[in-house]
Amino acid sequence: MCGIVGYIGYEQAAPLLLKGLEKLEYRGYDSAGIAVYDGSGLEIYKSKGRLKILSDMIEGGAKVKGTVGIGHTRWATHGEPSDINSHPQVSDSGRFAVVHNGIIENYMSLKEYLINHGVEFVSETDTEVIAQLFEYYYDGDMLDTMLKVLAKVEGSYAIGVISQEHPDELLAVRKDSPLIVGIGEGENFIASDIPAILSHTRDIYRLEDNEIVALKADSITVYNMEKEVVSKTPFHVDWDVSSAEKGGYEHFMFKEIMEQPEAIRKTISPRLKNGKIVLDDVSLSKEDLEKISKIVVLACGSAYHVGMNAKYILEKIARIPVEVDLASEFRYRDPIIDESVLVLVISQSGETADTLAALREAKRLGARVISIVNVVGSSIANDSDDVLYTWAGPEIAVATTKAYSTQLAVVYLLALYLGEKRNTITTEQLERYVKGLENLPNQIQEILEHQETIQYLASQYFNSRDIFFIGRNLDYSMSLEGSLKLKEISYIHSEAYAAGELKHGTISLIEDGTLVVSLATQDMLFDKMMSNVKEVKARGAVVLGLTTEKHKEIEKTADHVFYIPSTEDILLPSLAVVPLQLFAYYVASMKGCDIDKPRNLAKSVTVE
Numbered sequence: 001m002c003g004i005v006g007y008i009g010y011e012q013a014a015p016l017l018l019k020g021l022e023k024l025e026y027r028g029y030d031s032a033g034i035a036v037y038d039g040s041g042l043e044i045y046k047s048k049g050r051l052k053i054l055s056d057m058i059e060g061g062a063k064v065k066g067t068v069g070i071g072h073t074r075w076a077t078h079g080e081p082s083d084i085n086s087h088p089q090v091s092d093s094g095r096f097a098v099v100h101n102g103i104i105e106n107y108m109s110l111k112e113y114l115i116n117h118g119v120e121f122v123s124e125t126d127t128e129v130i131a132q133l134f135e136y137y138y139d140g141d142m143l144d145t146m147l148k149v150l151a152k153v154e155g156s157y158a159i160g161v162i163s164q165e166h167p168d169e170l171l172a173v174r175k176d177s178p179l180i181v182g183i184g185e186g187e188n189f190i191a192s193d194i195p196a197i198l199s200h201t202r203d204i205y206r207l208e209d210n211e212i213v214a215l216k217a218d219s220i221t222v223y224n225m226e227k228e229v230v231s232k233t234p235f236h237v238d239w240d241v242s243s244a245e246k247g248g249y250e251h252f253m254f255k256e257i258m259e260q261p262e263a264i265r266k267t268i269s270p271r272l273k274n275g276k277i278v279l280d281d282v283s284l285s286k287e288d289l290e291k292i293s294k295i296v297v298l299a300c301g302s303a304y305h306v307g308m309n310a311k312y313i314l315e316k317i318a319r320i321p322v323e324v325d326l327a328s329e330f331r332y333r334d335p336i337i338d339e340s341v342l343v344l345v346i347s348q349s350g351e352t353a354d355t356l357a358a359l360r361e362a363k364r365l366g367a368r369v370i371s372i373v374n375v376v377g378s379s380i381a382n383d384s385d386d387v388l389y390t391w392a393g394p395e396i397a398v399a400t401t402k403a404y405s406t407q408l409a410v411v412y413l414l415a416l417y418l419g420e421k422r423n424t425i426t427t428e429q430l431e432r433y434v435k436g437l438e439n440l441p442n443q444i445q446e447i448l449e450h451q452e453t454i455q456y457l458a459s460q461y462f463n464s465r466d467i468f469f470i471g472r473n474l475d476y477s478m479s480l481e482g483s484l485k486l487k488e489i490s491y492i493h494s495e496a497y498a499a500g501e502l503k504h505g506t507i508s509l510i511e512d513g514t515l516v517v518s519l520a521t522q523d524m525l526f527d528k529m530m531s532n533v534k535e536v537k538a539r540g541a542v543v544l545g546l547t548t549e550k551h552k553e554i555e556k557t558a559d560h561v562f563y564i565p566s567t568e569d570i571l572l573p574s575l576a577v578v579p580l581q582l583f584a585y586y587v588a589s590m591k592g593c594d595i596d597k598p599r600n601l602a603k604s605v606t607v608e
Contacts, residue, residue: 002029002087002101003073004179005196006160008170009187009217014061017071020189020196021051025597029073030081034058035088035097036069037167042097046086067217068170070160070190072099078107079124089128091135092119096163098134100127101192102156102177110152130159142166143223146173146212150225156353160190170215174207176379178351181205181213181220183234188215194237195394202237206377235377251595253397253489257581258448261441263392263402264574267409268437275434277417282370282386289421293340294321296367298330298358302400302484303346306372306407308477310344313411313570317425317433318418328354330361337365344414345371348395348403350378359383372410374403388414397596399489401581404481405444408574412437415570436568440575443565447578450562454579457544457560458586461515467492468509468541469580470499470532471519478519478573482580489598490588499532512540517580520547520554521564521572533557546576 003024007013017034032054033046043064047053051073058064072087079085088097104110107126110133115121119132130149137148142163156176163169172179172190182189182197182204189197190213194204205222207213211230212223222230249255271278295314297307304326311322320342325335327345337343343362347355350373359369359380371384374392381387390406416433419425425433461467467486469479479496487494497506499518510516516536520529526547533543534557545558548566555561564575588595 002075002192003196004070004099004101004158004160004190004192005072006070006099006162006170006172006190006215007187008068008168008215009184010067011187012061012065013067013069014058014064016061016200017069018051018055018061019199020191021071021073023195023198024073024192025051029075031074031076031083031086032072033074033086033088034061034064034069034071035090035099035162036064036066037162037164038064038066041164042090042094042162044088044090044097046083046088048081048083048086068162068167070097070099070162070170077103078126085123085125087125087127089123089125089131091131093135095165096131096134096138096161098127098131099160100130101158102175104129104153104157105155106153126155129153134161134163138165142169142171143212143214143227146171147225147227150210158192168216171212172207172215173210173212175209176353176356178349178375178378179207181207181215181222183220186217188217188220190215195396198237203234204237205232206235208382209379251397251585251589253399253401253585253595256395256397256402257578257585259393260402260405260578261445261448263406264409264444265441266391267406268413268440271413272434272438275431277413277420277430277434279388279413279417281388282414282417284368284386284421286421288368289418291340292320292342294323295342295344296335296337296362297322297324297344297346298327298355298362299324299346300327300352300354302404302481303348303352303355303407305477305481305484306346306404306411307344308480309408309474309573310346310411310415312474312477313415314418316570317415318422319424320418320422325358327352327358330358335361335365337362337367339366339368341367343367343369345369345380345384346373346407347371347378347380348374348400348407350375350380352380356380356383370414372407374406398598398601399485399584399595405574405577408577409437409440412571433568433570436571439567440571443567443575444578447564447575451582453562454582455586457562458583458590461542462490462587462590464492464515466509467494467515467517469494469496469517469519470502470536471496472499472525472529473522474570474573475519475521475525475529475576478576478580479517481577482517482519482584485581485584486587488601489584489595490591490593491599492587499529502532502535507535507539510536510539510541514541515544516541517544517546517583518558519576520545520551521576522569523550526551530554530557546579548572
């Protein structure tokens with residue numbers, strides 16, 4: 001959530017900051033701003049709305065001189081979107097400028113204290129408190145001042161600070177909010193995410209919680225909270241710059257949908273060897289496996305829907321009881337967790353605030369944690385006992401597609417790994433599942449080659465007021481994801497229901513012409529699903545059926561049908577999700593929605 005870019009070096013900072021912020025637009029924002037030291041003082045430019053407004057204001061950065069600066073795209077939490085509430089926030093005297101992601105939980109008490117000591121505030125933000133604290137505690141040394149400020153603030157943060165008193169220095173710190181350092185030659189960077197600086201450097205440091213970095217044009221020094229120098233190992237980014245660009249596609253979301261065959265191949269191929277599942281990153285011993293009493297899955301949003309699938313898959317294959325918790329609710333229900341519980345944490349960014357907090361609570365209670373994440377060295381990865389990376393590459397669109405699919409692929413791998421270790425599946429079953437896994441990328445490619453069918457169906461229903469998704473078992477889990485994709489980018493009201501629950505009240509929502517997307521991929525439940533389809537048809541619904549090629553009889557009941565290839569039952573969600581993603585994409589496109597940056601949403605939710 002929000003984006004930070006900072007630069008110190010020999011180039012003009014403002015154009016570089018704008019380009020970096022442009023690469024972070026996918027994170028979601030409602031205003032933008034920069035602060036640059038121009039040789040005599042700090043120049044501040046801020047505006048509500050899209051980054052282009054700011055860019056036009058300063059002629060793409062050309063009118064702002066100076067070689068050190070910070071930039072920010074803000075998603076409002078404290079105070080409405082406005083020019084004044086935009087970052088950077090500046091101290092009373094104008095000597096200090098601050099950009100900040102996260103939330104300062106005790107900002108009101110700090111603000112009252114500073115007001116009582118004569119400080120005048122101009123914004124409604126919690127971030128201004130940081131800037132004013134720098135002014136209040138400044139003693140001539142930036143690092144000492146930073147330490148004094150951090151001793152007072154509570155909450156989560158990634159902070160960047162520049163001062164006209166120290167124009168050759170840029171300070172930054174992180175706690176529970178992502179921040180990286182870019183290593184250049186005669187220039188250095190900070191950023192919320194790699195794409196912002198990838199055109200300038202491939203070598204980065206990942207800051208850990210409570211690490212402070214002092215950047216100069218020719219040096220980088222990292223300190224801990226005791227003011228001791230911390231030795232850091234650089235991380236080299238080996239994916240191509242073009243993988244973070246649209247590559248000729250109209251939207252990142254569509255590009256990422258089309259990347260799914262290759263993304264899944266990269267996720268599973270290194271972990272399949274001679275027909276076996278090899279998870280070198282999982283260090284569960286025989287004793288660890290034997291003492292597992294249950295698995296608890298913690299996740300938010302689409303990752304939670306992966307978790308819903310994981311419950312069915314893990315229980316079927318590994319024969320271990322599974323609970324799925326919304327991470328945002330987990331800490332508040334006094335969970336029953338001990339050393340016998342294996343916690344599976346799922347997050348694309350590895351920085352999701354609620355999920356990270358739930359993970360830490362599970363660890364406090366004694367659980368062992370395995371995480372499924374995409375970002376190497378992220379907070380969730382660092383706090384886990386074992387990490388299974390999805391290796392999906394950068395995902396820019398706010399609405400997840402390839403991250404979801406690769407997370408699901410890792411769930412299959414983990415389930416089969418546990419099933420083999422616990423002897424809950426036969427050798428023959430394992431061989432069948434592995435063969436199915438290996439074939440998934442080709443089957444997804446086959447679905448993508450028939451995208452025009454989904455595009456046509458979207459053209460018929462993009463003006464719908466309400467759209468419902470129904471399914472049973474794994475199809476119900478997929479209904480949840482299909483519904484979420486549709487509403488988050490098209491803004492159409494959509495709900496997902498377990499098909500067997502229709503008669504318990506929700507069927508009253510069906511009226512003439514209502515579109516119902518019916519998932520019926522599971523062989524053992526196909527006949528029951530057809531009964532549910534007939535129920536909604538009898539109330540006037542128009543039905544779009546989604547099933548496998550073997551179930552042609554659905555055409556007798558449904559108004560439209562999209563077929564996916566047949567495979568093992570537990571693997572069908574990986575195929576079923578693709579037409580649901582395409583349907584949401586084409587509906588949103590036909591409505592003229594901002595697909596990559598849907599309103600009110602952010603890519604990485606780093607606040608509760």
